[in-house]
Amino acid sequence: MKKIQMVDLQSQYRRFKTEIDAAIHEVLDSSAYINGPAVKGFQAALEEYLGAKAVIPCANGTDALQIALMALDLAPGDEVIVPSFTYVATAEVAALLRLSIVMVDVDPQTFNLRAEDVEAAITPQTKAIVPVHLFGQSCDMQPIIELAEKHQLYIVEDNAQAIGADYSFPNGEQKKTGLLGHIGCTSFYPSKNLGAYGDGGAIFTNDEALADKIRMIANHGQNRRYYHDRVGVNSRLDGIQAALLHVKLKALDEFSAARQKAADYYDAAFAELEEVQTPYRAPYSSHVFHQYTLLVPADQRDALQAHLQAAEVPCMIYYPLPLHEQAAFEGFARKAKAELPNTEMLCQQVISLPMHSELEADQLVYVAEQVKAFFKK
Ligand SMILES: *Cc1c(COP(=O)(O)O)cnc(C)c1O
Numbered sequence: 001m002k003k004i005q006m007v008d009l010q011s012q013y014r015r016f017k018t019e020i021d022a023a024i025h026e027v028l029d030s031s032a033y034i035n036g037p038a039v040k041g042f043q044a045a046l047e048e049y050l051g052a053k054a055v056i057p058c059a060n061g062t063d064a065l066q067i068a069l070m071a072l073d074l075a076p077g078d079e080v081i082v083p084s085f086t087y088v089a090t091a092e093v094a095a096l097l098r099l100s101i102v103m104v105d106v107d108p109q110t111f112n113l114r115a116e117d118v119e120a121a122i123t124p125q126t127k128a129i130v131p132v133h134l135f136g137q138s139c140d141m142q143p144i145i146e147l148a149e150k151h152q153l154y155i156v157e158d159n160a161q162a163i164g165a166d167y168s169f170p171n172g173e174q175k176k177t178g179l180l181g182h183i184g185c186t187s188f189y190p191s192k193n194l195g196a197y198g199d200g201g202a203i204f205t206n207d208e209a210l211a212d213k214i215r216m217i218a219n220h221g222q223n224r225r226y227y228h229d230r231v232g233v234n235s236r237l238d239g240i241q242a243a244l245l246h247v248k249l250k251a252l253d254e255f256s257a258a259r260q261k262a263a264d265y266y267d268a269a270f271a272e273l274e275e276v277q278t279p280y281r282a283p284y285s286s287h288v289f290h291q292y293t294l295l296v297p298a299d300q301r302d303a304l305q306a307h308l309q310a311a312e313v314p315c316m317i318y319y320p321l322p323l324h325e326q327a328a329f330e331g332f333a334r335k336a337k338a339e340l341p342n343t344e345m346l347c348q349q350v351i352s353l354p355m356h357s358e359l360e361a362d363q364l365v366y367v368a369e370q371v372k373a374f375f376k377k
Helices: 009-030 037-050 061-071 089-096 115-121 141-151 208-218 239-249 252-270 298-310 341-349 361-376
Strands: 054-058 079-083 100-104 126-129 154-158 166-168 174-176 183-187 201-205 222-224 292-295 333-335 350-353
Touching (some): 009 239, 037 054, 037 201, 037 239, 054 061, 054 208, 061 089, 061 208, 089 100, 239 252, 252 292, 252 361, 298 341, 341 350
Parallel strands (some): 100 333
Antiparallel strands (some): 054 201, 166 174
């Protein structure tokens, strides 16, 4: 059996080596490293894949979120609603812009933001909602969109973990996550579902005016070279990353299918375990399984982790500490409620198993056996 990894980037590279190497060499031969045809080509392919009017590539997912918030022209102290159970970047960028972060609890089943919790957190200062499609499954967006319309709020989706997922509206219409609100943000960090061989990110929108602003902000606030109309940043995806991402984008749906197949195997294998709750599959979203995350009893979670590590099954705790308990946000953030019990519970009970597009049958069998062996002791 091949050594099991959380994410097996090497096996995936080997599978696409010929095409990827050729794409990278084309960039090297052309020496168009910045803003060249490789970047334009990938951008256009991603626009087509997502059904987006505009994709603006940038340097990483955190920049994507920051640039998206900058494009909303918010004032210091304006409130931005974020889930407390997420990666730090979601809130970090709001703190950098001196916005006021309002952290709300999440649904214990989907781990995602819920409209009712968002609604309870809205004040006259609220300007934007940042739903995170955590672990690869969309938030239930229709009620969140309705709230945003009612209160005239922007929606910036953190789609770093869910690229390729589809959300189904109640009327049956389907859209890709990241295009459900005003602006969507994603990351091409190597271990993400569409991963580069370095850093990368992108911003999506169907709003042409926002797209123009975002392009300008990502490029030092200029439309015309050396004429700077606003303060921007320097955030670019380079040609080499774009070229290999273009190759991988063609296989993204295949990667998602392989992840879903691995998840189906895990689901069936753990169905008999009373102590284990397998990931909930929401009827309104496909699940692209950025992570396969179990809930296990809090008092057994660390022992399970140690058991798996001893058996050479990698596993991770995403995330051990809620945002509202992170020292960094003291002074910038407030909790929407006195208690965020679901977030607290999740931080105690989650454990993520190896999940990627290259998992082999014998590896899945072994991981499942090790988890089952722990609970049958
Ligand atoms: C990875 C990630 C980011 C940040 O992406 P980087 O490319 O690492 O900056 C933001 N939000 C979420 C939910 C992520 O998983």
